[in-house]
Amino acid sequence: MFQSNRHEHASGFIEFRTESLTGIRTRICPERVKRGIGVPDIPEYSEEGCPFCPEKVCQVTPVFPDGSRLKVGDSITFPNLYPFAHYHTVTVMSGEHVVRRFTYDLIHNALSGQIRAMKDQSGYVSINWNYLPSAGASLPHPHLQGLCDAVPDTLLMKYLRGSLEYYNEHNQSWWNYLKESESQTERCLKGTDLFWYAHHVPVGEKEIRCILPATTVSDFQASVSLFSEDLIRILEFYQDMGHGAWNMSIFFATDDEREYFSAFATLVARINPNPLSTSDTAFMEKLHLEPVILTLPEDLGNIWRNCNGNQ
Ligand SMILES: [Zn+2]
DSSP: OEEEEEEEETTEEEEEEEETTTOOEEEEOGGGGGGOOOOOOOOOOOSTTOTTSHHHHHHHSOOOTTSOOEEETTEEEEEOSSOSSSEEEEEEOOSSSOOSSOOHHHHHHHHHHHHHHHTTOOSEEEEEEEESGGGTOOSSSOEEEEEEESSOOHHHHHHHHHHHHHHHHHSSOHHHHHHHHHTTSTTBOTTSSSEEEEOSSOSSTTOEEEEOSOSSTTGGGGTHHHHHHHHHHHHHHHHHTTOOEEEEEEEOOOGGGTTTOOOEEEEEEEOOOOTTOOOSOOHHHHTSOOOEESSOHHHHHHHHHHHTTOO
16 A cells, blocks of 8 residues: 655654555654644634625625525535636535534535535536634635536546556456555544545545545435534544644546546644644645655554544
């Protein structure tokens, strides 16, 4: 699955890892965790001028071509006013500015809204979430963003290319091999409905992935209930470890890639909002395109087992 190379130094070690399929590289430096992630400092938002508050959202946000916005439970989905994809939608999950514990309904309604808004698009769809300003959220109210473009984004492209090469060479899906292989390791997060594991070459802190029984966003309808139940547990796991902010992306492909690609979700924990705007992303991530991670994925698996009765 990956190559690793550990460099010992006076106060600990750095582990360099490279994922075999994609060539993606990362470096893991557990000693740096002692610098701390900060305590959650969720900002107080004013209601003034907030376009996602219930009384405003239907007046100031764009509508779909038929003049509608899509409501599922308390969630509301509409086109993004400032798109950065050919098709870009927003789902406001809640009328509340701040949600501290996410319920099944909140997650399931919002994901269902995204699926309905994205399923008829042709191209590469992703469903994404920045939670809290330190994770990139620019407005209050937790909200998801659906993107669709004709060409896959950089990360998805690496997995699509790698998966096709692997399939041609081995006549089986890399994703099945991944599940088989990861389920034998301490990175596997057992006790969930779908397959979740701490990713072996993390691109972000405490990266956790779910391999979905799906390829396209339409397929996702069949497993969105199980996914929502699992996701609540993963978010509580992050919160129990002190992380109040995160990014999530769920990547889908097209019917043409069904034989060799599985849709997958990935989550990374982000630094908590803090008064100095200290960032967890610096020259290594932004300019070298090489993440520096604090937590070994194997340690994350162990914390999960400790929190979930040693499964
Ligand atoms: Zn608001």
